Amino acid sequence: MTDPHSAPHRAGFVAVIGRPNVGKSTLVNALVGAKVSIVSNRPQTTRHRLLGIATLPEGQLLLVDTPGIHREQKRAMNRVMNRAARGALEGVDVALLVVVAGRWDEEDTLAFDALRGAGVPVVLVVNQIDRMKDKTALLPYLQQVVEGREFAGVVPLSALKRNGLQQLVSTVLPLLPEQPPLYGEDEITDKSQRFLAGELVREQLMRQLGAELPYATTVEIESFTVDGAMLRIGAVIWVERDGQKAIVIGKGGARLKDISTKARLQMERLFDAKVFLETWVRVRQGWSDDEAALKALGYGE
Known part of the structure; x- marks a missing residue:
């Protein structure tokens, strides 16, 4: 009652x-x-x-x-x-x-x-x-x-x-209007796990790189598959120049490894699952000033 x-x-x-x-x-x-x-x-x-x-x-x-x-x-x-x-x-x-x-x-x-x-x-x-x-x-x-x-x-x-x-x-x-809940109580966002995975990699780029470089980087999730109790995720970090690629990778791959490890731990916490994360760094010149490239990378959706 x-x-x-x-x-x-x-x-x-x-x-x-x-x-x-x-x-x-x-x-x-x-x-x-x-x-x-x-x-x-x-x-x-x-x-x-x-x-x-x-x-x-x-x-x-x-x-x-x-x-x-x-x-x-x-x-x-x-x-x-x-x-x-x-x-x-x-x-x-x-x-x-x-x-x-x-x-x-x-x-x-x-x-x-x-x-x-x-x-x-x-x-x-x-x-x-x-x-x-x-x-x-x-x-x-x-x-x-x-x-x-x-x-x-x-x-x-x-x-x-x-x-x-x-x-x-x-x-x-x-x-706010008087109405019942619009989403289930276990839902926390309208974004997919795939989107959130890309954002968690990008968060580490923002945190670990110098003042300007993070703005020349973005992340694209190339693969996201459920393998039993594990999520297998492949992420591409896009930069605009070869010199930026070297900075993201770091000496002997150390920085990329650190970025990947911290992002993976955040994913495991958020998704409540084991995650196998692979990351690559690739160059796409001028992507941040190209409306077509931005749309292809999911911006403006």
Whole structure:
């Protein structure tokens, strides 16, 4: 028998928007309770639109993780990522604008302006409050940011330390439609294991390579087969020049081995299965500034 005083179940789509490197993917992973979106300390780690499914007793948040919106659109890759971020606003019920505590710049304004035209409630998520040295500066900062801007709620939190998440859920849920769950409670993303495998290899590239090189690399899963209790995965790391290939492989193949080992361990944790991973590095000149090449590699889908 249903309790007539219990709150109705709510479910809906929540876009997670912001400039690069504000912790959007960390927030999505924290709410989902599993690693569905890769993270590194480099801007623009997220390149694709990805759905993280957070199933809670009181409702279901379908979190649309997006690439960061940024001003510079020098290469086709940047243009595709901006389109993915803006396209994520179509059909959502609520948007989260994620910013870093104590900071608001032109790119934050760009992200807010993109949301303002979407016609959905916007909740301001002020992330990384644990890193603010002067906690008394938080309130004046919040007052400054909200002045002249309309938000459906303001939630300071730390996604990394998982502080403030319940307040965010309590703020967002009433803004979602009353309806049953849209996904099963054991589902955590709309992406395939094949896609996630490629992302976990790319995460290691972002973490282990120098400042510029990760942006000239991408990963294509050539093979993904189930062999009894084991997953056999073949991954190609694409670079743009021969010199980059040598850097990714490293001396005596050491760096490629380390990238592969760490990616494999992450896959085993996420897929809850043994993984046999083979990786190769190949050259495809100019792939990041070629719309056709990007489409062939799965960008913009």
